[in-house]
Every structure is written in structure tokens, then in C-alpha cells.
Amino acid sequence: MNSSKKFLIAGLFLLVAGLLFGITGTLQYCIPGFLKASLSFEKIRPLHVSSVLFWIILSAVGSVINYLQEHSGREIRFPVLVKIQFWIFVLTIPVILCSYLFGYFGGREYWEFHPVLAIPIVTGWLLFLIHFFSTLKSLKQQPVYVWMWCTGIVFFLFTFLESYLWLIPYFRNNIITDMTLQWKSYGSMVGSWNMLIYGCSIYLMDKISGHQQYSFSKTAFLLYFLGLFNLMFNWGHHIYSLPTHSYIKYISYAVSMTELLILGRIIYNWKATLSTAKKHIHYLSYRFLLAADVWVFLMLVQAILISIPAINLYTHGTHITVAHTMGATIGINTMLLFSFVYDIFGTKKGTIRSKKMFDYGYMMANISLFIFCLSLIIAGILRSKWQMNPDQPAFSTMMQQLSPFYILFCVSGITLAAGFFLILYHLIRNTGNNAKNRLF
Numbered sequence: 001m002n003s004s005k006k007f008l009i010a011g012l013f014l015l016v017a018g019l020l021f022g023i024t025g026t027l028q029y030c031i032p033g034f035l036k037a038s039l040s041f042e043k044i045r046p047l048h049v050s051s052v053l054f055w056i057i058l059s060a061v062g063s064v065i066n067y068l069q070e071h072s073g074r075e076i077r078f079p080v081l082v083k084i085q086f087w088i089f090v091l092t093i094p095v096i097l098c099s100y101l102f103g104y105f106g107g108r109e110y111w112e113f114h115p116v117l118a119i120p121i122v123t124g125w126l127l128f129l130i131h132f133f134s135t136l137k138s139l140k141q142q143p144v145y146v147w148m149w150c151t152g153i154v155f156f157l158f159t160f161l162e163s164y165l166w167l168i169p170y171f172r173n174n175i176i177t178d179m180t181l182q183w184k185s186y187g188s189m190v191g192s193w194n195m196l197i198y199g200c201s202i203y204l205m206d207k208i209s210g211h212q213q214y215s216f217s218k219t220a221f222l223l224y225f226l227g228l229f230n231l232m233f234n235w236g237h238h239i240y241s242l243p244t245h246s247y248i249k250y251i252s253y254a255v256s257m258t259e260l261l262i263l264g265r266i267i268y269n270w271k272a273t274l275s276t277a278k279k280h281i282h283y284l285s286y287r288f289l290l291a292a293d294v295w296v297f298l299m300l301v302q303a304i305l306i307s308i309p310a311i312n313l314y315t316h317g318t319h320i321t322v323a324h325t326m327g328a329t330i331g332i333n334t335m336l337l338f339s340f341v342y343d344i345f346g347t348k349k350g351t352i353r354s355k356k357m358f359d360y361g362y363m364m365a366n367i368s369l370f371i372f373c374l375s376l377i378i379a380g381i382l383r384s385k386w387q388m389n390p391d392q393p394a395f396s397t398m399m400q401q402l403s404p405f406y407i408l409f410c411v412s413g414i415t416l417a418a419g420f421f422l423i424l425y426h427l428i429r430n431t432g433n434n435a436k437n438r439l440f
């Protein structure tokens, strides 16, 4: 089996782990004290977040490696480096997860593992950078997705290192610099993996339509430059609450909205030009691209609202932000990644029963995600209203008010995970019988 598929399979394992940790986390929202002694929320949250973030990163890496080879018509230049990179990630990630289980932390939000464990991640990424650029050879006359991959790879390394500047006392000792850098680097890191994923989605759209209309189009290059600008000037809404220059906040706000709008427009226009036959051949990948398109627009609406400074003041750091992060990482990133996984493994629709299972899983995941995010948003609004209320009622009264929404969050989270499990089951059952495409 080629290395890109190994990255995708490792990513899928992490997705399963992430979903199980997510379910445990939502149960802890509703059942106070659930598994508190052995797996408290302080452990479950990083276990869940790191698993799903590594699902996104590993499968983005696998997709880029696969599509780079398809695009260039060449094998990876240094396959041994890909192997080493794979084993570094596959050995380090379980160590990270085990360190959480045993209560060893030391990092910061989202990357809560001990900073020493960042060293293998950086080393693995450096190898990725070397074998990617050696295989690519030249940047001349390249389509937009190649530029996106190059930018994503270089900037991920840069922003990942930047997110560890807090280890140096000069940055750590000034709280404003420290927080600005932390949020800026996280925002840019998300922008970097989005470059890898959006690049793959433009490649896949070209592949499905059978021509390179999109990857050389002005709109796609506009998306690229906006994404790049966004990467450099960060996501405005991350730092609204900090006293930095206001022009940074407003420019980055406008750019981040435009970026999403253009991605949505590209998928929307592409969909309209596709013949029924082409939709049919790549039906399952196509369905995930459609889902991502809907989520781009839903997230855009939410992002516009929470980026209004007066609203952001109340929403930053609440459940509303969590709803936005999960809406984007599940609705956009995960849906796009599934479209690559289905394409790369050449998964077929299968029998009528099997196809039905896919449809149930797909509908369940999308509808549940909508309810899941909505329940978090409502809980967030009620909580921030309570926080800002000068005659604040008792905490227990507020929690009682929130409890139906926590239950909804938990139930829809479980059905969301169930939807993904059905999709995964369909994927395993219908991925080629020949050794080349076999999933397990």
C-alpha cells in the first residue's frame, strides 16, 4: 500500500478515537461527575481535541502526497523520508494521547502536551517539506492548488514554531504580546491546514470535471491570495478582546469573510457546470463536496455575526466559539477530507443496502451537526447573558436553564458520531477488494 493511504488510515483511526472521546465529553456535560476519577473533562477535552486535529492534519498530509503524485505523474522523490515522517507521527501521537491519560500536560490550549513532544512533530514536518519540494521540482506554470500546498506546508511549520514562542521569557513575560502571539499563531495555523485542504478540493474538482478550468482561474488565485493574506494578518476575531491596533482587526475580519465566500462560490459554480455523468462517477466524493459547500455558507453567517466587535465581546471563549470551531472543523474540513478519502481509495457505492447505509450516515451526520452547533450557540447566549447581568441570578439557576440544551448537545453529538460511524462502515465495506485499494 502506498504511503499516502497509510496517512489516511492513521487519520481515520484518530477520527474514531476523537469521536469516542467527544461522546464521553458530552456525557460529562450532562451527567455531573461521570468518569471524573479516571477520565475527568480536563483530560477528555485535550484527548478529543488532539485526536481530531491530528485526524485533520494526517489526512491532509496523505491527500497532498497522493494528489501531488497524480498531478506530477511522478512517484515521491524520497519515499524513505515519507516512511520516516509517517512513523514519527504514528509513534508520537499515541505518546501524546497517553501523556494526557496519565495527566502529564505542560502545553497550551489545543496543544496541551509537553513542549518536548513538539520536537518530533516539527522533525516530521521538515521531512514532509523536503520530500514535497523535491518531488515538485519547479513552481513554474503550476496550478493554484500547488501554490496552496506549498504555502500551507511552509506556513504550518512557521506558525507551529511561532505558537511555542511562549517558551522564551521575553514573549511570555508580556501578557498582551503573549496572548496576541498565541491567538495569531493558532489562527494562522488553521489557515495553513486550510490551504492544504482547499488546495486538494480544487484539485479534486478539476479531476471530477476532467479539465483544469478552476485551478488556473482568476477566482481560484484570488482565493489563494486572500488565504495568504489571512494567514499573515491572522483571524481578527481571535484578538478582538486584546488592546492591539484596530486596523489589524478590521482588515483581517474583512479578509477572512471574503475567503470563505470565495471558496463557497467556487464549489457552487463548479457544481452548476458538472454533467450528470461526471457527478455519477464520483458520486460519493461529490456528496461530501456539496455538504462542505453548505457548511461554508452556514459558518460564514456565524462568522460574520461573531466578528462584529460588540457581539464578539460577549461570545469570545464561550460555547458560541466552540460551536464555530466544531462547525468549521467538522462541516468544512472533515467533509472535504472524506471526499478525498473516498476518491483516493476509489470507494464504490456498493449494494442498494450499502448505499442506503451511506445515505443514512450522511444525513444523520449533517442534520445532527446542525442541531449540535445550534444547542451550543443557545447555551452560549444564555450563559453570556447571565455573565453580563448586573443582578446575576445564582449559578445553579443558570445551569438549570442550560441543562435542556446540554442534553440536546449530548444527544445530537452521539447521533453525529453515529452518522460518521455508518459512513466509516460503508467506506470499509466498499473499498476495493484488490490489494491496491484495500482499506484494511
Ligand code: HEM
Pocket (backbone or CB within 6 Å): 015, 018, 019, 022, 023, 024, 025, 026, 045, 048, 049, 052, 053, 321, 322, 323, 325, 326, 329, 330, 334, 410, 412, 413, 414, 416, 417
Ligand atoms: C470530526 C469530528 C469532530 C471534530 C473535528 C471536532 C473538533 C473539536 C474542536 C476543534 C474542539 C475545540 C473547540 C474549541 O475549543 O473552540 C472540540 C471540542 C469539543 N468537542 Fe468536538 N469535534 C468533533 C466531533 C465531536 C463529537 C461527535 C462530539 C460529541 C459527541 C464532540 C464533543 C466535543 C466536546 C464536548 C468538546 C469540548 C467543548 C468544551 O470545551 O466545552 N466533538 N471539538
